[in-house]
Amino acid sequence: MRWLVCPDSFKDCLPAAAVAAALAGGLLAGDASAEVRCLPLADGGEGTVAALL
Incomplete structure (x- = not known):
C-alpha cells in the first residue's frame, strides 16, 4: 500500500x-512493505518556513 503523510x-x-x-x-x-512518502505542510503560521525548506 502507498501512503502520503501530510501533517x-x-x-x-x-x-x-x-x-x-x-x-x-x-x-x-x-x-x-508499505511505501510511505512524507510531505510536511503548513497553514501560513508557525512552521511555514521550515515546511517550505
Whole structure:
C-alpha cells in the first residue's frame, strides 16, 4: 500500500517533519512493505518556513 503523510505541526509541541516521521514510523510498523512518502505542510503560521525548506 502507498501512503502520503501530510501533517501540519502540533503547535508548541512538534514540527510538521517530526509529526510526519512519527506517523510514517507507525505505518511502517504495521506494514513493513508499505511505501510511505512524507510531505510536511503548513497553514501560513508557525512552521511555514521550515515546511517550505
